[in-house]
Amino acid sequence: MNKLIVSPSPHTHSGLSTAQCMYGVLIALIPTFLISIYFFGIDALLVTTTAVIACLLFEFLIQKYLLKKAPTLGDGTAILTGVLLAFNLPASIPLWIVVIGALFAIGVGKMAFGGLGNNIFNPALAGRIFLLISFPQQMTTWPTPAPWGASVDAVTGPTTLNILKRGNIEEIANIDVINTLIGNSGGSFGEVGAIALIIGFVYLLWRKIITWHIPVSIILTVFLFSFAVTIKEGLEYAIIFAELQIFSGGLLLGAIFMATDYVTSPMTRGGMILYGILIGIITVVIRLWGAYPEGMSFAIFIMNGATPLINKYMKPKRFGEVVKHG
Amino acid sequence: MKTFKIGGVHPRENKITAGQPxxxxxxxxxxxxxxxxxxxxxxxxxxxxxxxxxxxxxxxxxxxxxxxxxxxxxxxxxxxxxxxxxxxxxxxxxxxxxxxxxxxxxxxDRSEELIKECNLDAQAIIDKIDQMGIVGIGGATFPTKVKLMPPPNMKPEVLIINAVECEPYLTNDHALMMAKADQIIVGIEILMKAVRVERTFIGIEANKPDAIELFKQKTQNRKDIEVVSLQCRYPQGGEKQLIDAVIGRQVASGALPVSTGAIVQNVATAHAVYEAVQKNKxxxxxxxxxxxxxxxxxxxxxxxxxxxxxxxxxxxxxxxxxxxxxxxxxxxxxxxxxxxxxxxxxxxxxxxxxxxxEAHRHEPSPCIRCAKCVSACPMGLEPYLLSKAVAIGNLEIAEERNIYDCIECGCCSYSCPAHRPLLDYIRQGKGKVMAIMRSRAAEKK
The missing domain is CATH 3.10.20.600 (Ubiquitin-like (UB roll))
Known part of the structure; x- marks a missing residue:
């Protein structure tokens, strides 16, 4: 007989691993990936591949040669950072800029803080914001989508958010909501297909990889807040305006896939809801009154920074805290 | 279906001996x-x-x-x-x-004859249970007579029979319930008499439909014993979780479970009580x-x-x-x-x-703060935080975040995707914190 192993309880495990969680998120992103290739063609594929390879490479180099640890590429976190970074970029972005974004995401966003689990900010988001500030022109030049990527040489068009920002009521009323739902609208290529993103959301909930708290509180807050500030223009317009706020820009991608990043979001249900509400408010404030048309990245980024504080004050409900006798 | 309100997990049941006599x-x-x-x-x-x-x-x-x-x-x-x-x-x-x-x-008395009548009064029953060395045989092995003699200021209102058997693999209670239902019910009556309560709930998890059926049938004409089928959820067999699941009351931190008015006894203990009191065994x-x-x-x-x-x-x-x-x-x-x-x-x-x-533990990887341990903890604690606090030796944080409430059920370690040995740390820290609390209390005196 073998030597008997002795260890403290429990002697069994759910079987869920970090890698499975990460690959689960990647699977949830497949519909979005397919729709972005359909509308933005080979460019979407190239940007994603470049970002993933660059993230893996930088993670490997830093772990092996700077930290002198065994590389942990297999956990899927670097791949996920690469995919999420790519999905937050315009399809037409030069690939060398993508590589710089990946270096910032992995090198500064993740490894400088101590690697997986220690970073304060979502690495992909850090990479995107770095690129937005460093390369404002390339980062806001959006190719017009067209089926099977016919847009390669097409002129760049305004995004839904640009139109919303200009605030011309007639122009806004002309936006086809259906196009924003299926992804036939301008923007970063991973953020335009609302339906595909929602399919991913349902998958994540079903696999119990994330809970509903963060995405739903963000989406509801954005809807109610933008509805409230436009209600003076009439009910119908306010509804369309609020709807478009949700289906345009990085809102769904951010709410479902970026704000729910385990490491940088709160630990308790109450904390998650507070975090979501604040992201929603900051997003709408930036979108309507800030200098940028899009506020989602900044809102998540700011709230990433507030997460340790939320964790400190939002405690879970303890057993026996409210003793009901009667 | 009823269950407890906070946390919990549902491990693979693996009850390979279910249904075996x-x-x-x-x-x-x-x-x-x-x-x-x-x-x-x-x-x-x-x-x-x-x-x-x-x-x-x-x-x-x-x-x-x-x-x-x-x-x-x-x-x-x-x-x-x-x-x-x-x-x-x-x-x-x-x-x-x-x-x-x-x-x-x-x-x-080694005969198979079922003896229903018990003429002993409450104290005599408790003495008999004491004499026969009966302890809680669900696992905790707390002397049964002690649980039957709550402090005078706490009056038991109900008896809850723990027939949950939420641990994977185990089927000993299930087998006993199928074989000795009548004896168990007499044992319950004796326990009710001992603690002077009029009402009993038998909590059984839904993965034992035959036992639920059998006990419902055996108690169908009586109002004092009720079978409660419970959703399968670990650690429902924990005393605090079971009281919450069955009567919806939560034991306050540090308080005795009987403070809720419920006395919990394991189903096999009820059988042992029958044998001790009625059969002198x-x-x-x-x-x-x-x-x-x-x-x-x-x-x-x-x-x-x-x-x-x-x-x-x-x-x-x-x-x-x-x-x-x-x-x-x-x-x-x-x-x-x-x-x-x-x-x-x-x-x-x-x-x-x-x-x-299946005997080896996996190598732990960094905590990714997925919050699965927080959702799984049936006591509403933050296992990731407690284990970190203990690891860095900060027992103040551990105490402030109620490490002493931990029931060591293992739901946190079980659900951690990074395979972190959360409970190992918490168990260690809990021991230390409780020792500090005891010495502080002693100093005050």
Whole structure:
């Protein structure tokens, strides 16, 4: 007989691993990936591949040669950072800029803080914001989508958010909501297909990889807040305006896939809801009154920074805290 | 369907011995009787080497209020009074008996006849339970009489029978319920009389539909006993979780469970109470689930206490080639042991033989703050934070975040995708924090 192993309880495990969680998120992103290739063609594929390879490479180099640890590429976190970074970029972005974004995401966003689990900010988001500030022109030049990527040489068009920002009521009323739902609208290529993103959301909930708290509180807050500030223009317009706020820009991608990043979001249900509400408010404030048309990245980024504080004050409900006798 | 309100997990049930009737295990050649088979002070040995004993002879007397009598489970001669390594590997005092025949004390009624009438008053019942060495045999082995005598300011209102058996693999309670339903119900009536309550709930998880059906049928004409079927969720068999699930009251931190008005007793304990009070039979044998994926004959064995676990594994088909770990109890809260000569005791609900392929822990990776441990914790604690606080030696944070509430159910470690040994740290820190709290309280006095 073998030597008997002795260890403290429990002697069994759910079987869920970090890698499975990460690959689960990647699977949830497949519909979005397919729709972005359909509308933005080979460019979407190239940007994603470049970002993933660059993230893996930088993670490997830093772990092996700077930290002198065994590389942990297999956990899927670097791949996920690469995919999420790519999905937050315009399809037409030069690939060398993508590589710089990946270096910032992995090198500064993740490894400088101590690697997986220690970073304060979502690495992909850090990479995107770095690129937005460093390369404002390339980062806001959006190719017009067209089926099977016919847009390669097409002129760049305004995004839904640009139109919303200009605030011309007639122009806004002309936006086809259906196009924003299926992804036939301008923007970063991973953020335009609302339906595909929602399919991913349902998958994540079903696999119990994330809970509903963060995405739903963000989406509801954005809807109610933008509805409230436009209600003076009439009910119908306010509804369309609020709807478009949700289906345009990085809102769904951010709410479902970026704000729910385990490491940088709160630990308790109450904390998650507070975090979501604040992201929603900051997003709408930036979108309507800030200098940028899009506020989602900044809102998540700011709230990433507030997460340790939320964790400190939002405690879970303890057993026996409210003793009901009667 | 009812369940408790905070946290919990649903591990794979793996009840491979479900539906198997109770098989009587053969007697060992030598029985080894530990003097501490219960929580509290070890019993005091009253026999000497060379004494001959019968089944039921008192071997050791309870030593204090929280302690229990221990009776001989076999007949024969005391070979020596020495020590034996218990499940945790420590040498503990034990009585070795060479088994000769199977002669029972005449006072024990060994007939199968069901005796329903019990004319004893509450105190006499409790004395009898005390005398017969009955302890909670769900696993905690707390002396039953102590639980039946709550502090005078707390009045029990209901009795809750714990027939949950939420630990994966274990089916000993299930088998007993199917075989001894009438006896269990009489045992419940006796317990109700002992604590002077008018109402009992029997909590059974939904994965035992036959037991739910049987007990519903046996109690259908009465208002005082009600079967409550519960959603399968671990750790529902925990006393606090069960009270919450059944009557919706939560025990306050640090308070006695009886402060909610509920007294919880395990279903097998109710059966032991029946045998003690009605049949004069001390707690000398119990059903042990001997199980594991590689065992040839896993089953529910009625075994005398004091049988080395290696012999019970022999009965179940012998030690499999691929054995990697042996656990006393279930996989969530049971204790792994390297000593296969350790004897069974009153609290041995199961012997789980885990194959080598499932016996190893995974290498932990960094915490990714997925919050699964927070959602899983049935006490509403933050295991990730507590384990970190203990790891860096900050016991102030651990205390401030209520580490002492931990019931060590293991839901956090079970659900951690990074395979972090959360409970290892918390268990350690909890011990230290509670020691600090005790010394602080002592200083105040």
């Amino acid at each position: 109770i098989t009587v295990a053969p007697l060992p050649q030598q029985a080894v009787i530990l003097l501490s088979q219960h929580i509290g002070a070890p019993a005091q040995c009253i026999v000497e080497k060379g004494d001959s004993v019968k089944v039921g002879t008192l071997l050791a007397k309870a030593n204090g209020f929280v302690s229990a009598n221990i009776h001989s489970p076999v007949s024969g001669t005391i070979a020596k009074i020495d020590t034996v390594a218990d499940g945790s590997g420590y040498q503990k005092p034990a009585i070795y008996i060479n088994v000769e025949g199977d002669e029972w004390n005449e006072s024990i 001390p707690l000398i044998e119990r059903v042990v689930t001997v199980t594991g994926k590689s065992l040839a004959r896993p089953g529910n064995y009625l075994a005398r206490m004091g049988m080395p676990i290696s012999q019970l594994i022999e009965v179940a088909g012998g030690m499999p080639q691929d054995t990697g770990k042996i656990v006393l109890g279930g996989p969530m809260m049971g204790r792994a042991t390297a000593n296969i000569d350790t004897p069974t005791g009153k609290g041995t609900s199961g012997i789980l033989v885990i194959p080598e392929s």
